[in-house]
Amino acid sequence: MMHGNLRKMMASADSNGKVSYQLRLGDEQFPLEQAIGQKVSIQFSGQISCIHCGRASNKSFSQGHCYPCFKKLAACDTCIMSPEKCHYHKGTCREPDWAEKFCMQSHYVYLSNTTALKVGITRGDQLPTRWLDQGATQARAMFLVDNRRTSGLVETLFKDEVADKTNWRNMLKGSDLNIDLAAEQERLINRLWEGLDSLQNEFGLQAIQELGDDNVTHEFDYPVLEYPTKVTSINAEKTPLVEGTLMGIKGQYWMLDTGVINLRKYTGYEAAFTL
Template structure:
């Protein structure tokens, strides 16, 4: 039994693509591989602590922040969700020094298979973590771009042809047909080359670079014993004692025999984790 404030689960994949998770309570990491098939529980105390400033909060904003931090931090600005709206170049960024570290660095524009083809973006140091957090069974980086705003501009082009959101219910049912992401990349670039050329003409050839033929499609397998036929979401605000047999983990979700819960949604919430011994 351990108690602490929840954080996003730590996730990694080995060289074969096998995914493993650790539950994070404050700074403690609890391996979850051996918890599969066992009864687990999370008891939420009702206390919430801001993941930035540490103050107590009655409500969590943007997955873990108190309201004052939500309003002032660059990490909570609308351009994080819509990077094409980045306004750093206008001199109006909430935290220019933060943006220099996290936004004004190379990003990837990628394709992923999360039961359907999707396009996405992430910082250069966040692959494959970004794919794993989304529950992708396949991922392929297409472009490396100069900064976060540029990644958003490229992604916006692709959103005319392919979704940029994951259908999380389908993802948790495990209905993943393998896709040929190399083919999809070639097909989409063939349809969107005029827009890509326009961006390179405006911002320079180095701002948007397609990855070469050595680029690989990565494949992942998740620790799931059984997928649910019907996905029932558990709301920890209404059901503060969450328990059941852990049937699998995918994305940032626990798949229990009693329903599914998005662990990341409750970042900053105090909880007590219990694993029933075999």
């Protein structure tokens, strides 16, 4: 049995693409491969603590923050979800020192397969974590970009051609078909070269670098015994005792024989886990 405030599951992949997860409650961690196919329960107490300042909160904002932190932290600003709206260069960032560390560093613009073709961005040190959190079965970095705002502008070019959101219900049904991501990269760049050329003229050739022929497509295998044919979401606010046989994990979702739950949604919630 484990008890503490829930944190985002840690995900990693070995050299063969096999994904494993660690459940995190407070300072404790548990390797969830031991729980696949077993009866599990997670009991939510109703208490929420901010993952930044630790204060008690009646509601969780921006994946685990209290309202004051949500309003003041740069990590909770709208530009985190819409990086092309980054305003650091205007001198209006909430936390310039934080932005220097997290935003003003290299980012990747990538393609992934989450049952459909998707474009996204992530920091250079967040691969493959970002792909695993989204439940991607395939992923391929296309560009190395020198900061978050510029990577967001590149991503925006692709949004007219490719979705930038994951259909989580389809992702959890496991109906993935392989996509030739290298061919899709070439096709999209050929369609969008004028916009890419314009951005490179504005920010410099070194600011947006297409990755070369040695770039590879990564493939991932998630710990799933059986995918649900019907996706029924569990709301821990309404059903604080979540229990059932753990049939698999993909993205930040548990797939139980009683329904599916997005654990990341409850970051900062106090809970007790039992295997």
